[in-house]
Amino acid sequence: MFIEPNYQSNKSGWIEVVCGSMFSGKTEELIRRLKRARIANMKVEIFKPSIDTRYHSSNIVSHNENTVDAFAVDKASKIIESIGDSEVVGIDEAQFFDHEIVDVCIALANKGKRVIVAGLDMDYLGKPFGPMPDILAIANYVTKLHAVCVRCGGIASYSYRISKVNDQVVLGEKEHYEARCRNCFTY
Numbered sequence: 001m002f003i004e005p006n007y008q009s010n011k012s013g014w015i016e017v018v019c020g021s022m023f024s025g026k027t028e029e030l031i032r033r034l035k036r037a038r039i040a041n042m043k044v045e046i047f048k049p050s051i052d053t054r055y056h057s058s059n060i061v062s063h064n065e066n067t068v069d070a071f072a073v074d075k076a077s078k079i080i081e082s083i084g085d086s087e088v089v090g091i092d093e094a095q096f097f098d099h100e101i102v103d104v105c106i107a108l109a110n111k112g113k114r115v116i117v118a119g120l121d122m123d124y125l126g127k128p129f130g131p132m133p134d135i136l137a138i139a140n141y142v143t144k145l146h147a148v149c150v151r152c153g154g155i156a157s158y159s160y161r162i163s164k165v166n167d168q169v170v171l172g173e174k175e176h177y178e179a180r181c182r183n184c185f186t187y
């Protein structure tokens with residue numbers, strides 16, 4: 001369980017990352033943290049890359065249909081351009097952003113904001129995904145979540161692509177991907 005850092009004792013901003021495979025609960029966890037920040041009367045803004053329109057163009061939606069409003073932006077620098085006076089910034093599907101997202105996260109934290117980033121740590125081949133390795137390196141707090149392996153019920157860290165397409169980015173859900181553990185991913 002992630003314990004939120006204490007705002008009173010920590011006046012500077014910071015960066016939290018929630019990573020893991022598909023279906024591991026990243027968006028669910030991001031929404032949980034953002035809702036708690038709102039309960040604490042903090043101003044919250046949420047961004048996602050406009051490439052990800054699987055469910056909704058301006059919401060983030062988890063696989064269990066939990067949802068919050070979000071701004072869809074086509075590049076990382078637009079986050080800085082459109083940010084208001086929020087104290088907490090959520091970013092979902094960060095693996096799809098351009099590399100500038102790393103500097104954007106640092107700039108937001110340096111301004112005193114709590115930055116919560118969710119994203120896939122690995123692509124369907126098990127390789128580090130986009131800017132995520134660098135975001136993980138500069139984060140103050142990292143949470144790695146796991147899904148349930150759909151073949152054996154074990155702990156899944158991998159997003160196995162069922163469909164036979166070789167592009168790194170194929171948007172989709174259960175028709176294209178399933179969560180698998182190391183053994184079932186490599187078999």
Ligand code: ADP
Pocket residue numbers: 020021022023024025026027028029061062063064146147148149150179
């Ligand atoms: P992510 O953002 O990491 O893709 P979500 O937060 O959108 O994940 O969805 C997590 C939810 O997905 C779980 O609470 C559960 O209801 C559902 N789910 C579907 N398949 C699986 C699986 N194989 N393992 C775990 N949860 C799954």
Ligand code: MG
Pocket residue numbers: 026027028062093
């Ligand atoms: Mg998600």
